[in-house]
Amino acid sequence: MKEQLLMKFKLPMIEDLHIVQAICSIGYRETGNKFSVNFNGSKGYLSNIEISCEGYQPERTNVIWVENLKTKKGKLQSKMVHIYHSGKNGIRIDI
Secondary structure, three states, rough: OOOEEEEEEHHHHOOOHHHHHHHHHHHHHOOOOEEEEEEEEEOOOEEEEEEEOOOOOOOOOEEEHHHHHOOOOOOEEEOOOEEEOOOOOOOEOOO
16 A cells, blocks of 8 residues: 555644644544554653554654654644554654
């Protein structure tokens, strides 16, 4: 199965619950797999955002490491996030 682009958005939009819901619903509609979005923190800070779906995920290509994507004021940079899916490799995020 070929990799397909599921959706793209600006990184700061992930803070909006509507985008999280869209990731889950579009992901399910396009792949038939349940999707989840997990926000993980460490030492009081947001460390990473993991977008997962049912099935095999061979590598950690489904994680947005936010430490390097913040402005000096601590906000998320305005970078484009592309979410891809393939039956072989699961979710891949490209920023």
